[in-house]
Amino acid sequence: MQTSKNLMEQIAKITKVVNPDMKIFVGDSLAGNDTVNQAREFFEHVKFNGSILTKGDADARGGAALSIVKITSTPILFVGVGQEYPDLIPFDKEVFLKTVFGSLDDVEITKSVKPEPTPEPEPTPEPEPTPEPEPTPEPEPTPEPTPEPTPEPTPE
Template identity: 60%
Template sequence: MLDKIKQGLKKFLEIVSTKTITEKKVEEALWELKLQLISSDVSVIVADKISEEVKKSLVGVKIGLLEDIHELVKNSLRKAIEDVLQVSITGKIDLASEIKNKKNKPYVIALIGVNGVGKTLTAAKIAYMLKNKGLNCILAASDTFRAGSIEQLEKHGSKLNIKVIKQGYGSDAAAVAYDAINYAKARNIDAVIIDTAGRVQTDKNLMEEVKKIIKVAEPDLKIFIGDALTGNDMIRQAEEFNNSLKIDGSILTKVDADVKGGAALSISYITKKPILFIGVGGDYKDLEDFNANKFIEMLMPN
């Protein structure tokens, strides 16, 4: 995990830390770093941002006689990455507390994204997490388009002993969400998790359908679900969904298999919304809070 970016940062650190820091040496090393970042699925905008911040912090700096050049360069890298991930550091949401503190229940969570990124499993993982924190929730099967989607969600619901609200295939997805919210209101249920159909962000008809779900359900939290392995494709998807629906944050799936790490480094800077959780496996327990500071330390070379 994250091997490619870490290698690029390590190489930059080794080149720049060997002798006196000069503008030429920094620029040459930054060019190599930028190429490595881009090849690791970091967006060009984010790669440029990191390079610019590192250059500003290093070029022209006066180094004291006893100052450690290696640590100076390492700290400049860390600071640049912190800046890129700032919204994920400061914009974290304590989901359980948000749900507990909402006066008018239920707290509504809508999961959105393209096909095949793991929205349904992520819905089940969130339900499992909330249940373990003493909260009750139900699942809304608002994916009425994909064959087998309702049965898949019902299977998760059965395993977790969590109610699934559904209608038939081809029915109004917004009506399913509406029914689920009313069911939860009548029974004082803490949260409703809405699983929506995957849709290509450029398909206007499908985007209109999810807009209708959002309008009817008025979710407290709109979460973009993205597959970390798809790199820059995921970043473009997140940007389009954010432009259309104003997401509140993201969950990245398959992070455990992502050797590049560029998507995680880019998405919160591009959308200006935090990464909330990461999926690190196929079990219900494999949903972790995204800890930006821990992520940065994992990237930093020795």
């Protein structure tokens, strides 16, 4: 399955003119790599917000879903599991993992394992404020010694 460059350019122009709030890629989960290539091409031109995969009830492998999420970094929003409206169900990663891997035991184990906390660096102590030095009182000026009066000579 190939994508038409002209159609992709037209979709890009329509997107610019309409300016939609949300853009969704809808792909066939049975088409495998073709769906992934379509999603990649569509994402390059339109930058969609999420995906809907049809025929999810017929494909338990899930390769298209994993690849689309990896390539576009957008979520799978819904999965079609039948032909009626109620058969379009919200994507549930727990159900997806159980369908692909057959058991959720591994998922529950990884949920219960908590990562080791990384030690926080010890804060560097702030330098203690040094007290303002008390002003030293200026020495009082010492009075100049006054000369002792010399006794007056007594007349003889």
